[in-house]
Amino acid sequence: MASAYLPVLLLLAFVIANAGLIIGASHLLNKRRPTPEKLQPYESGIAPLGDARDRFSVKFYLVAMLFIVFDIETVFLVPWGVLYRELSCVMPRLADGACPAGAVSFFGLGEMLVFMAILVVGFVYVWKKGALQWD
Amino acid sequence: MTWTAAGVQLAHFWIFGAIAIASALLFVTRRSPVAAALWLVNTMFCLAALYVLLEAPFVGAVQVLVYAGAIMVVFLFVVMLLNLGRDDARLDLREPGVRGAALLVGLLLAVELVVASRTPAEATAPLPAAEGTNVVAPVARALFTEHLVAFEVTSVLLLAAIVGAVALARRESPASRGPAVPEGPAA
Numbered sequence: 001m002a003s004a005y006l007p008v009l010l011l012l013a014f015v016i017a018n019a020g021l022i023i024g025a026s027h028l029l030n031k032r033r034p035t036p037e038k039l040q041p042y043e044s045g046i047a048p049l050g051d052a053r054d055r056f057s058v059k060f061y062l063v064a065m066l067f068i069v070f071d072i073e074t075v076f077l078v079p080w081g082v083l084y085r086e087l088s089c090v091m092p093r094l095a096d097g098a099c100p101a102g103a104v105s106f107f108g109l110g111e112m113l114v115f116m117a118i119l120v121v122g123f124v125y126v127w128k129k130g131a132l133q134w135d
Numbered sequence: 136m137t138w139t140a141a142g143v144q145l146a147h148f149w150i151f152g153a154i155a156i157a158s159a160l161l162f163v164t165r166r167s168p169v170a171a172a173l174w175l176v177n178t179m180f181c182l183a184a185l186y187v188l189l190e191a192p193f194v195g196a197v198q199v200l201v202y203a204g205a206i207m208v209v210f211l212f213v214v215m216l217l218n219l220g221r222d223d224a225r226l227d228l229r230e231p232g233v234r235g236a237a238l239l240v241g242l243l244l245a246v247e248l249v250v251a252s253r254t255p256a257e258a259t260a261p262l263p264a265a266e267g268t269n270v271v272a273p274v275a276r277a278l279f280t281e282h283l284v285a286f287e288v289t290s291v292l293l294l295a296a297i298v299g300a301v302a303l304a305r306r307e308s309p310a311s312r313g314p315a316v317p318e319g320p321a322a
């Protein structure tokens with residue numbers, strides 16, 4: 001089990017070494033000649049207006065909340081999809097994973113339909129309330 | 136240390152546990168709320184690594200998606216909404232009352248941790264056996280058969296969250312909107 005994560009460990013080591021190399025090399029090789037233009041957040045871009053630490057509209061927060069709710073809904077879809085064929089069969093499946101004749105059930109489809117139907121109520125509510133409109 | 140599986144697991148636990156605790160300490164000691172939130176993200180990632188060590192990679196992936204992703208977005212948005220970035224607007228949390236409350240909550244959590252770690256192992260549910268490389272199926276089987284009612288009721292909880300978020304954050308109509316409210320720099 002642990003050896004399956006060796007590529008992740010190698011990738012982690014590579015990323016740390018790469019980031020260190022890029023930042024280190026640019027610190028060692030670069031000659032600093034700062035000008036006001038170079039120190040702008042976006043060179044050749046629009047000059048910043050005001051302070052970024054301003055109070056933001058609550059509309060951003062609403063979008064984030066709705067994102068989280070539907071994000072969590074999606075999290076439930078993944079294990080359901082993994083187990084879907086087993087949930088749709090009332091008998092143990094055959095060696096090739098197929099369901100024996102006459103043993104197919106709508107249990108798996110039905111339980112997710114109930115779950116989704118309740119959430120679609122929320123989606124319709126959000127839509128009708130105009131919460132997906134920006135103004 | 137030899138490269139046995141147990142040795143690697145022990146090293147994994149100590150490395151990510153140490154980073155998690157260090158990040159958590161940095162989280163509670165930062166002056167800038169945004170910096171604190173980013174240290175909390177680091178703690179969440181380390182917890183995900185510890186879930187992987189416990190052979191629960193699905194829980195680890197969900198930890199990254201939901202906690203390090205979605206929940207942290209909300210934390211940052213609260214920081215933006217409450218305008219905590221400025222020194223003068225920041226609530227001073229070093230008052231004696233706040234410190235006393237923090238101490239009380241910390242002590243309660245410490246007691247809970249000690250009690251939980253001393254509870255005999257029989258009280259906890261046994262881990263479902265892993266099916267080869269399929270680590271999601273045991274979780275899914277418990278969720279969609281044994282705990283089906285809880286799963287369906289979760290959708291009602293999510294529905295309540297949707298309605299609550301919209302009811303609190305959405306203005307009803309332009310007519311009920313008061314005098315011109317500054318809508319932030321991006322609006």
